[in-house]
Amino acid sequence: MVKRNMTRSGNVILSVFLALVSLPSCKSRPDLVIHQSDTLSVVIRELPAGYPSIMPVHHPYTIPPEAVIDILESLTYDAGTLLPLATARPRSVFTKPQAKRLAPELSKALSLAPPERVSAFTIADVEKPDRLTTGFVFVLDGEVHLIIEHLQRPRYEGEQTSYQQPVSNWKLRPTGNQRLYARHLNGKGEMTNWIISPLR
Incomplete structure (x- = not known):
């Protein structure tokens, strides 16, 4: 009797195990391509590992292309310099x-993105396509978050001239009511490549 019960229990456990194994594996959704060309790419995808956990975000979200253009054109950064006491004017991201080409595609992506996805972009200089700016955009609490992963050099940087100094680092420069993302509520732990722009 005991042996029969053990056999029956073993069969039940084996059946449950086989049922679980036969279930389709849980895979993340594939990336959704919004636009793809030689100089511009916009894709809905997951935010890469390594960034603070902020999901879910407030997607889908409708922002007119004109408003996206205003945000993109307002973004500036400070470039580092190797010269002591040297100062430079802020430069446009x-x-x-570029803003006019990128804005309509980002507007479309934000209106289609699910809450666990962000809009990733890559935009190149038309004349020098090897110079890329890449990043991510999403909306949270009525604010646009924009992360710049790689910043293209202006055309006059990196050229072999006697008066140019290489740029060693850079950081986004908030203007108006913009601010940098901070890891802590007290404003400490700012991420200099992550800027927040209120929509109101």
């Missing part, structure tokens, strides 16, 4: 033509 995007040129006006």
